Amino acid sequence: MTKVWDGFIRGFHWLLVVGIAVLYFSGEEGWLDLHFVVGYLLLALMITRIIWGIIGSDTAKLSSLFHRPKYILAALKSKSQHVGHNPAGSIMVLIFFLLIFIQLISGLMTTDDILMEGPLVAYISYELAEFAGDIHHLNIDILLIAIAIHIIAIVMYRIKGINLVKPLVTGKSNIESTAPKMRKGWVAYVIFLLIAAVVLYVWGQEPLNALF
Numbered sequence: 159m160t161k162v163w164d165g166f167i168r169g170f171h172w173l174l175v176v177g178i179a180v181l182y183f184s185g186e187e188g189w190l191d192l193h194f195v196v197g198y199l200l201l202a203l204m205i206t207r208i209i210w211g212i213i214g215s216d217t218a219k220l221s222s223l224f225h226r227p228k229y230i231l232a233a234l235k236s237k238s239q240h241v242g243h244n245p246a247g248s249i250m251v252l253i254f255f256l257l258i259f260i261q262l263i264s265g266l267m268t269t270d271d272i273l274m275e276g277p278l279v280a281y282i283s284y285e286l287a288e289f290a291g292d293i294h295h296l297n298i299d300i301l302l303i304a305i306a307i308h309i310i311a312i313v314m315y316r317i318k319g320i321n322l323v324k325p326l327v328t329g330k331s332n333i334e335s336t337a338p339k340m341r342k343g344w345v346a347y348v349i350f351l352l353i354a355a356v357v358l359y360v361w362g363q364e365p366l367n368a369l370f
């Protein structure tokens with residue numbers, strides 16, 4: 159058994175799944191106070207993930223996500239397991255990070271034209287806010303397609319005999335390898351809580367008061 163995912167990467171992934179589900183439904187239903195509060199928490203989570211990509215465990219490193227095309231193609235054909243994301247999976251991870259940040263940043267610039275406006279709307283032109291709203295509506299569909307492809311890929315690996323989900327729950331893989339360098343996940347949770355507190359203090363007071 160080799161430890162491949164630290165406690166933060168595991169928690170990050172499942173919090174991300176829950177966060178995006180809540181944001182999708184609250185957005186569609188127009189429950190915008192909840193949408194804003196969870197949006198701010200997800201922003202803090204994603205910023206923490208990027209910081210952890212610089213100071214975190216080897217398998218969390220952003221630098222481990224960039225590979226030459228020939229390794230990406232080889233990874234698609236290969237049946238062997240990889241410590242951390244394999245080169246093909248890394249592309250998916252980078253696409254997710256990009257799409258999620260586009261969704262978050264466009265949300266900060268979006269208004270429902272009635273009661274709620276993202277905190278950056280006050281600083282931009284009406285046309286830019288309209289454009290950001292169009293991006294916010296369009297990008298969610300692209301994100302949903304990426305999620306569908308992601309889940310199909312995980313199922314395909316399972317059919318090939320590779321269970322990727324178990325390591326993302328337990329942290330450990332049955333792959334035999336020299337252990338990658340791990341950092342303590344709680345450090346990242348502390349960073350997350352600090353960033354979340356600042357974002358909620360600066361932008362979150364109105365929606366938090368409306369919710370509680």
Ligand code: HEM
Pocket residue numbers: 167170171174175176178179207218242243244247251254255305308309312322323324326
């Ligand atoms: C909202 C839906 C989802 C999103 C946005 C999402 C996003 C991501 C991201 C960003 C990563 C990279 C983790 C990192 O290094 O930080 C990842 C990895 C992973 N996800 Fe998801 N995910 C979603 C749903 C799921 C579901 C439902 C499953 C299980 C059935 C799953 C299984 C996995 C696995 C196994 C990995 C690790 C892949 C590897 O070993 O390289 N994901 N996902």
Ligand code: HEM
Pocket residue numbers: 178181182183184185186190193194197198200258261262263264265266267268269270271274275276277291294295298
């Ligand atoms: C990854 C994070 C996010 C996701 C997945 C998401 C998703 C959604 C969805 C699905 C809708 C409904 C769109 C429609 O009716 O077609 C929506 C609407 C909206 N979102 Fe987000 N959102 C996110 C982040 C944010 C953030 C951070 C803010 C601002 C703080 C925000 C502000 C808004 C606003 C103001 C609307 C209403 C737009 C309207 O009525 O036209 N969103 N969002």
